[in-house]
Amino acid sequence: MKAPVLFILFVGSALGKSTRGTAAFTVTYSEAAQNGPYKMFTDYAPDLSEYDYDNAIKSVYQTGMWVYYENVQYNQQPGRVYWVHGIEITADFSSDYSYMASSLKFVGSPEIMDADGFTVFEGTAFTGSEFYSESDAADLGPLTRKGSSIVITGTSPWTFYSDNYWSGRHMCLFPNIHDEGANGEVLNFGMYPNVEDIGIMDNSIAQCGKAAGSRARSRPSHSRPSHSRPSHSRPSHSRPSTGGRMEPGESWSLKQLGRVWEILTRRYSYTCPCSLLYHVFLSLPHDFFLFWQDLCPARRTRASGVAAPRQKTDSARTRGRTMKGVALILLLVGVAVGGPVTQVFSGAALSGVSHIFSSYASDLSNYDFDNTISSVSQTGMWIYYENVDYNRLPGKVYWVHGIEIAAAFPIAYSNISSSLKYVGSPDLYQDTWTVYEGSLFTGSERYGTGSTTSIEKRGSSIILTGTSPWTFYDEEGWTGSGVCVYPDTDVDFGDAGEVLSFGIYPDIQGIGITDNSIASVKMGCWSKNVVRAEPLEAEHRGRNGAWGILEP
Known part of the structure; x- marks a missing residue:
């Protein structure tokens, strides 16, 4: 009977690939x-x-x-655990774990094992x-x-809150x-049998988000209790490759404006527009308050409840406050929409003359502003x-x-x-690759969001x-030698839960890729290398970002 079963498995595996x-x-x-x-x-x-198979398993x-458990219901009562992962893999259980299994389960999606997903288990050891x-x-x-252990499947990282x-x-x-x-099939796992070992407090996980993904596109998930049949999963699809970038003159869509409102309401925990805007206003630096005074003196006296004549201000100081106020608004909106923005200053500590960029500047x-930058305030990754x-x-x-x-x-x-x-897309959270002509990210570039x-x-x-x-290949059509990167x-965290992830490789020879050899790129990890x-x-280097220098 062994041969017919293996034949059925072979056919089933081929059809299910x-x-x-x-x-x-x-x-x-x-x-x-x-x-x-x-x-x-x-x-x-x-x-x-x-x-009729309790305490009967010796090999698989x-x-x-x-995961194979000593007790029923996946070790609701404490017991031993034996795990195996692989593709068409055979395993003999050690003598201490032979004939001990009383329950078993798989991890991840029932149909597509490398679908991006996460499983949080009630107890340690899954x-x-x-x-x-x-x-x-x-x-x-x-x-x-109430979670004490985690397994991740697929290629995406996940952030647990x-x-x-x-x-x-x-x-x-x-x-x-x-x-x-x-x-050529590839399975990816992240196995964390005790969350406390990786710095997560036991029974502390309240939410989980796909790392650097848009929280606005989240959809509710349903618990899968230990006795139920797992629901069927829907495979993820990579986004098509695009070669273009958003030009500075493009207008915002209603979806982007909705994104602004969503992040602001989450950040400040207000749903009333007036309360929200008032809270944002109070949270901005003093320069913005002075900028608001310069623009709206009548509103200032009403808001403060004090009837006082407007003081004369030096025009240069007013212009400086105006530039900073405008910059703060643009930076706030830029972060909410999800676009890279930098304000560059001629003086240290964000002082002096400034200019705001949201696109490339080749000269x-x-x-x-040539040979003028001494400090910056930004979101995203920028190279100077x-x-x-x-x-x-x-x-x-x-x-x-970094983020702000x-x-x-x-x-x-x-x-x-x-x-x-x-670096990357006008959408900060999009999956992208950029290959630069020179080392240290210099010269021309080739950019994509798909294979x-x-x-x-x-x-x-x-x-x-x-x-x-x-995965980067040295031959066209995703052939030849491949390296998975x-x-x-680097990972940056914003105060409102934003996450930016980067893979920064200033010289590809340092990671085993021959210089000037990349001929094709495929989304996902498709190589053992x-x-x-x-x-x-x-x-x-801090929680919200980092900066440094590169010498030729």
Whole structure:
């Protein structure tokens, strides 16, 4: 009977294949080396005595991640756990764990094992009841603040929060285990048997969001209790590649304006427009208050309740306050909409003359700001170059990434910038790759938000944004040697729960990619050669961002 069963599994596996994984199954055997009586499972089994198979498992043949428990109901009572993950993998249980399993379950999606998803388990070691989702979860149902272990499947990281509105203590977790099948199938897992070991307090998880994803697109998820059949999942699809960028003159859509309102209401916990705007107004710096006075003196006297003549102000100081006030408004709106923006200043500590950029500037002399930048206030990742055209000629590079971050350039890098650009998409949270002509992110670039079968072999450095890994190949059509690269060197957290993720690689030779060899790019991790580099050496690194220098 063993051969017919394996034939059925082979056919079923082939029919169930997708580009993102295969369906879960396990064949359990009563003897070592896949011999003796066997039983096939494609679903949860909370009590193996119902299948006449209690305390009978000695070896398995399976695809996906399966967990085998000593007690019924997935160890609602404490007991031993044996786990196996892989693609068409065989495993013999050790003598201490043979003939002990009384329940079993798979982890993740029932149909597409590499679908992006997370599972929070009630107990440590993946025991008890669970909550499973493939999208943002505003709560974990009955397991809200009752989770003790986590498994992540697919390629996306996830951020787990202790409070509502994507706030409080939070931790971004990545899938860090990769299995590859003989036919190129790839399964990715992140296994965390005790959340306290990774800095998450036990029974503290209230919400979970796909890292760096839009909270506005979250949809409710439903708890999957330990005795129920798992619901069918919907596979994720990569976004098509685009080569364009939003031009500065493009207008906002109603959807973007809705995004502004949503983030502001979450940030300040107000739903009444007047209360919200008043709270935002009070939270802005003193310069904005003075700017408001300059624009609306009559409103100022009404709001304060004091009838007083307006004081004369120095015109230069007024213009300075006006520039700062406008900048604060634009920066606030820029963050809410999700676009990169930088305000550059001629003086240290955000002082002096300033200019706001939301797009590339290949020659700052066109803006009367060449060799003038000494400090910046920005959101997103921006690169500041010593020479025009993004250092087509060799020169110094200063980089800053973060959310509402302020940075003062060191003396050697002050007043030297002649060009600047942001990294990634006008949508800060979009999955993107950028391959730069030169090392240190210099020269021309090739940019995309999806897979591409062919690019010119002229790349020496890479930056990734968003949550998806990318595989870079040295031949067209996703062939030849491939290297899987993750956006996990740097992660920034905003005060309202925003998360920006980057993979910053100033010299691709340092991560095992030959210079000027990249010929095609594929979304997802499709190679056993997985790169996880360390963050760049930084002048400063904090919760909301970092900055540093790069020398040619």
